[in-house]
Amino acid sequence: MTGTRDVSTASAAPAPVRPRRPHWLLTPSSWTPLQRWGVTALGLVLALGATFLLDPYRNYLLAVGTAYLCAIAGLSLLVGRTGQLSLGHAAFMAAGAYAFAFTSNALADESVPSLVHLYAPFLVAIVVAAALGAVVGIAGARLHGPYLAGLTLALVLALPALTSLMSDVFGGDAGLYVSVERRPEWLSQLIADEQWQAWVGLGAAALVLGVLAQLVRSPYAIRMQAVRDDESAARLSGIDPRATRVTMFGISAATAGLGGGVLAYVTQAASPGAYSLSFSLFLLVAVVIGGVGTLAGAVWGAVVLVLVPELTSSITEALPLPAELSQRLDGNLAIVVFGVILVVVMLVAPRGINGAVGSLVGRLRRRRP
Amino acid sequence: MSTVLLLLGAGLARGAVFALFALALVLIWRATRIANFAQGAMAVTAAYVAYLVLIGTGSFPLAVVVVLLAGAGIGVGVERGLMRYLPTASPLNAIIVAIGVVMVLTGLLGILFGADYKPISVPFSREPITVGSLAIVSPYTLFVFVVIAVVVAGIGLLFTRTSLGLAMRASAFDEEVARLNGVRVVRMRTLGWMLSSAVGGLAVLLAVPTELGLNPHSGDLLFVNAFTVAIIGGLDSPVGAVVAGLGVGVLLTIVTTLWGATVGPIAILLLLVLVLLLRPQGLFSLRKARLA
């Protein structure tokens, strides 16, 4: 977690001696808000174009990955910037998914313009998850470390109980079917359904990354950091630690909610089993592996989260193992690999992949004459 | 009246296991100020070792001894192998590494033993203890009560009556001062991990015969319930852990009977929120410990 500090206090750090001023595109820390939005939009366009290279199944995986990315990015800032550990972020994704399901199903019965049917459920998903996040944030604002972790843990474990208790509303274990607005008519000749889902997911992820990128460069980021590092000092400088924590918790729950909405849109389902404790822990793993508190790290984390299970299952399928052993290996191997990566990253490279890439690039640059 | 007695018996039996496991959490918190989120997985691993001994020898008392030893060994392993090398920048690091340990252990157990439940049967008569015409508790439950009473008493004595206990408390309270007074702080920390992890293993081993059997995930729900219990009791209060454990056990049993098993986890969540809002230091803790 030390790595996060370097990025965000960039302006305060002594400027290194540089021979030449590089192009503005290469120095994200100096971008103006407008430039940041521009780069986000550029990235989105490139990513949308890249989906033409993928077959439907990979596009589906990409869409799922973007949903993860929304949640991971928010969680990463929560853990890295205000030092609040949530083990229950899957619950906020679930809140978003169910809110999306209710809204989308209700709109499907009405004759609303298709754009409304497409966007309104996402908006509701964000709002509902943010509201739930604020409530939990208020309950947890005075707490730190293990207490908040324990509270969020209990939250995610109560989720399946809640859905089966009110199964008339939430559809029990089977969850809800989500009737969604599909791709526009004129596009259906051009792209497959899965590619369209990837587009929707990429749009949501770009929105999340764009907003959070503005947030971490805003004065508010310094407040969050002050609260994390020394609460008493922060209070003395007129910062309200509780309000700051609750706000950040709400924001990160909102992005998780949007992620849940994307997942509900892509899979056309909202069910408690999809947002289990182990999924919640996977989100945290992705945050740590990518690099806590950084947005680029969140992207790395989402990639690892999608690819590692794919890789381990193709490895176990490729190995000539007895059926029973390969059955045992299949799901468990991914869990072990995640666990090992998590521990190793924490002990060896606490700044995650993003930090490792950073120091590698730094070393290469220094070596150059 | 008879129903109340029956429910009380069932509730106390369930609560006793919560209490023991919560006690393990309290022990490690007192020794290191770490909330050990890997406690469940570590305990289940120790219980698997005991399970192997049990099917090998058929002796349940031997399995109890083995689970204590294996638990202690795993505790030392995790502390010396991982926790000691943690970057101390943030208390979150310990939790994150602990979660890594959970994933590695449950994954490995799944690969080694498979996902099926391994039943553990105990050599106690299945005849219940009756009052009038009603069965209150089985002899096995009584045995669990006795074991837990012995462990709790032992730990109480250790901390209040021995110099070792004093040294452990001192090093947890203030490392620097303890070190200046000649306490070997590092060794005390390891000892804390050993003790806690042994007690946790024992709790799982005692719980399994009343459940389906041993499974890589046997510790998940137990951990959350016990963690809630530990917070309610006050993370640094062994007495609080025991009392809150028994209380939560009875409460859960009543809730289950009245409104169905589904309500259990929700009741736990509400209870936790309530305690955190009203008395965040726990019911039995004297110090304000958990405010940032």
Added chain:
Amino acid sequence: MTQPHARATTVSAIALALAGALVLSSCSTPGAAEQPGLTDTSVKIGTHQPLTGPAAASYAPISAATAAYFDYVNDQGGINGRTIDYIVKDDGYNPATTQTVVRELVLDDDVFAILGGLGTPTHSSVLDFLNDNDVPDLFASSGSAAWNQPEKYPNTFGFQTDYVTEGMVLGQHISDEFGGKTVCLLGQDDEFGTDVQSGLEKILGADGLAEVQTYSVSNQDVSAQIVAMQAAGCEVNVLATITGFTALAIGTAAQLSYFPQWVSSSSGADYGPLAGYLGDAAPLLLEGFISDNYLPDASESDNKWIELFQDINDKYNKGAPFNGSVVYGMAMGYLFAEALLHAGKQPTRESLITAVQSGELKGSGLVPLAFSKTDHNGYVGAGITVVHDGVQASTGERWVRDGDKVVAYDKPPVELLSGGVPSN
């Protein structure tokens, strides 16, 4: 320090884009074949099953048995000269994973059909995807009523007797044999429990159950529920429980010296695994244990189907424990083989559906199959089985559902022909 980090963000992003494109694009887009997964010599089908996670313990043996049955069929030359290539994907009983693996099967592996996708919450989540993509979704494995919606899901078919019907069959047996006794229910806290309850109440009346208790799969302590049933004076306890919890309920009650008549739904009544959970006391505790079943019981060693399945299990399944799950998996495989045979020499996804709806499939059960254009239920009734001296055997009493009641069924069960490989 600032520079490398700022640079890292950009480099990370570019590296990611490249890495992603490389990894993902290395797998080319599949061509649109005439019939996916079908060649002149083979047909590729897939399924999703819980091979890991808590549900794996009870269900993983099913797909292993299906695979063994297909190995047997393939060794006999397959169906219409085609061998069956059966791909099993693990979903850990998690609907989110189900959605991913089923898309992988359909979009990436190009399977011809999905067979026996297991679990209500898991399989429900892929109904729309499979029907939107016109993939035959045969014999979904659970007793949910959701599989029987021919108008909404024309490609989806059930397999086992639905839970409501099971409840009705058990209710009928109870009202015939235990009239006047106090009847209670311990049910899982989902559709399984509530459907069995509604089936029982159709027969026993709305107030026919004196006490209804529920359990949750995540909590393995049922003492509170058992105590409540004991206190309510329950004499006949119906169990809508999965196998582990059937054992837990009976064992917990025995520890409290409570020995009511247990009556269980087929989903949690398999003698072999139950005995495994209960240990040495099993023969004593399970004596007189009543349940329903639509397939022959694994311990009926003189039944021709069981004889064959046992044989296949020894030869192709490495002698895995022979229990109800194995029978289930093989009966599933047999039914698919039958459907494939009736789909013709050049089967299409359409002709496979037509074959199932034709009503010509006989299956291997004790009761008939319901399949028609307007009914996508599988087996429509069940027989009653009782445990006696450690053998769980059919009493011969069989019922099929007819609207809101059940009627006795007395036609002989399906005969085993041509060595268990369907042929014309």
